[in-house]
Amino acid sequence: MTETFYDVMRRQGITRRSFLKFCSLTAASLGLAPSFAPKIAHAMETKPRIPVLWLHGLECTCCSESFIRSGHPLAKDVILSMLSLDYDDTIMAAAGHNAEAIVTEIVEKYKGNYILAVEGNPPLAEDGMYCIIGGKPFVEQLKYAAESCKAIISWGSCASWGCVQAAKPNPTRATPVHKVPGLANKPIIKVPGCPPIAEVMTAVVAYLLTFDKLPTLDRQGRPQMFYSQRIHDKCYRRPHFDAGQFVEHWDDEAARQGHCLYKMGCKGPTTYNACSTVRWNEGVSFPIQSGHGCIGCSEDGFWDKGSFYERLTDINQFGIEANADAVGGTAAALVGAGIAAHAGLTALNRAKQPGAEKQ
């Protein structure tokens, strides 16, 4: 049971040369210098595959679907060689009692040494019976598995914030993992997004295994390596924003030239995520590149911040509850107001120029 990642790879017939190449690629995908590759190699040579219980609450399975779209590392390699994905009801062979027995076995056998990954969230209304696993409320399974885990990964916006089923009026009282009453006090890594980017998900896993510690988290509990900057900060259309070149209508000339989508409601300026850099599906594109504004799907409560097509200035959502969320929301709205002033000024400058109308 102490087999290491390296052992597994070697025994699978993978050469040391390929193994080291894999380590370099992993380093690169984490945005690390090539000098980190030997460290990754060392880590993988000395660690067993860590068991993972991947539980599903109220959700849509988009996180799992995203995960299997990872190009580096491939989902196949994560599942066969990096982790021991012992419970994940979306892909596991076992069902019924045999499936439930796995949760118990891992909890007892690997006390304090397994990862609990949560996709979705538990509803607390109706005694939890809006989500039933094995005849019992999902929240019970979640609390049981959390009790002895090493750390929790909250996959996606459901587990991190509540997401769509928690949008007003939240009929089932769907509750994000960190707010579940009575949940064991464990480190929680939030990886928000609806869903999160595949390569961000696998990179978080690779980081945990490689460095054997939690990634540095921001104040909201997200890995700062992927969530510390706004999409707007690194958007390739940013120069058009700065130049005051905006799409005014869908499919207008500006849209065909790839101008800024701010006026079409883009939430890139208030959304912390890696979409504009890592991009989606092995770097093929991201929402703004494909012509639609960001809808802010990795932000807390993004469903209740007005229409996706309203400009950020139209946002009106403060002051209902004075808690940490409201403070976060206010900060975001202030950023929005700053942008609006900026955009207004740009428009004013442009109006002074002859022929500005035509652009």
Added chain:
Amino acid sequence: MTVRNTPNGFHLNDAGRRIIVDPVTRIEGHMRCEVNIDEDNIIRNAISSGTMWRGLEVILKGRDPRDAWAFVQRICGVCTGTHALTSVRAVEDALKIKIPENANSIRNLMQLSLQVQDHLVHFYHLHALDWVNPVNALKADPNATSLLQQSISPHNPKSSPGYFRDTQNRLQKFVESGQLGPFKNGYWTNPAYLLPPEADLMAVTHYLEALDFQKDIMKIRTIFGGKDPHPNWLVGGVPCAINIDGVGATGAINMERLNLVSSIIDRTITFIDQVYIPDLLAIAKFYKGWMYGGGISGQSLLSYGDIPDDANDYSASNLLMPRGAIINGDLTKVHEVDLRDPEQIKEFVPHSWYKYPDESKGLHPWDGITEPHYSLGPNAKGTRTHIEELDEAAKYSWIKAPRWRGHAMEVGPLARYVIGYAQGNKEITEQINFVLKTLDVPVTALFSTLGRTAARGLEAQWAAGKMRYFMDKLITNIKAGDLATANVTKWDPETWPESVKGVGFTEAPRGALAHWLKIENTKIANYQCVVPTTWNGSPRDEQGNIGAFEAALMNTKVERPEEPVEILRTLHSFDPCLACSTHIMGPDGAELTQVKVR
């Protein structure tokens, strides 16, 4: 003890031992299944229960209809996008918005890529382990697997003994590590697994290969929709603009993007033809004696149709996926389906965890009501929060029971294929005849678990071919000078009438899907979804008819009751999607909400 005959022709007897499967795994969402088996281990009573409810339509009330696609897209991340497409069609129907031809082609490309990827992932990653034994693959001679591969798919270059030996080595080490991961606690010694080791090794190799390949198919949706899962859509068209050789073409769909789409389509067609279809037929050959699981597939089938050839025409003759209903097993008559007719589709709740003022009656989705009402019947075992056995005589599922003219219906690839076959659809008929001939089975073999699984594969093949068709159509239209992708004349809510209603539909990978909505004063006043797994996974109705899942389980022999792989096999053949199946709302759902309806 209860013994009775259902109006739809099944003899139920709950005298025997009760077997429970919860959670049912390798599906989307959460479900529970209970069956009674007789002394010969044959299923004589079946209960399927949806075990989750999220209330999305309640949440939609009072929102901007142009945003609805994003909310409902989150109903399901597996059939991602099909709810969004259904939603924009419903809004466009309500507001009478016509979309450009390019938008229709792009939407079809996105929907068809979902069909292919979803079917592929279903076959290899959700369903295969019901037929394929990975542990048995360790016993295979890679040379034998190589010969098998070359015999069933002569053009597939990945067929050397070394290729299969690599997979076998990897699998061997994986098993020896003692950490079996997703294969842990499978029923690997069960005699219900019939493949010889060389076929198991081939299938496991392709399990891994398909996992690598499926992600590439979805890149088509990322190109047009910016990300996947959950790409972006737009009421009035598609959000991506087209610019082929103008200034700033790199900021839009351009030649390079189109080439990328095209190359993925080519590779997809190759993969389906060289890997998926040959595997399907090879596996089916070993199981063709296992003809269980027909259920109501030989009598009641429903499809709304999809993939409009020309934009904005949703009539049956313009839909490339067939539309219609078959009842009473009469394949000579395909009935017309009208989603607006209050007499055709109705939902019942006497066995669902919802309340109606009068539960003897069903309600058309326009007038639907949803008031969640969780309760267990007097004969249930266990407690309210620890269910040991359900009481199917009372309420027992979070799924409602939709009926078409009173009939429980099966939807999905098999329904579409049988309806297409009955209508004489040339492509579908050719495909079906090819399979029947290859396997040397009669047409009635379609009405089975295996028939459902085969239809899904054939549909993936069909859909891959149609991707090429719409790609060519898109190019032709662009060539003719049409670059339009969105119609914005009714984008501004001020242009909308005060009160309108609409219905949109698609064929999701799992079957017929429709959304009904009402818009009042520019906001959503009512939103209602009736989805494929609501049809297939429905509980009993007020007449006592059982739904498609329950019917398909009936009379199946379970080799080892403690390892009911046969139950999983049949349930999986429907590709259940429980997150989809379990949310509904209606005008009276308003009491649940605190959203102000303007």
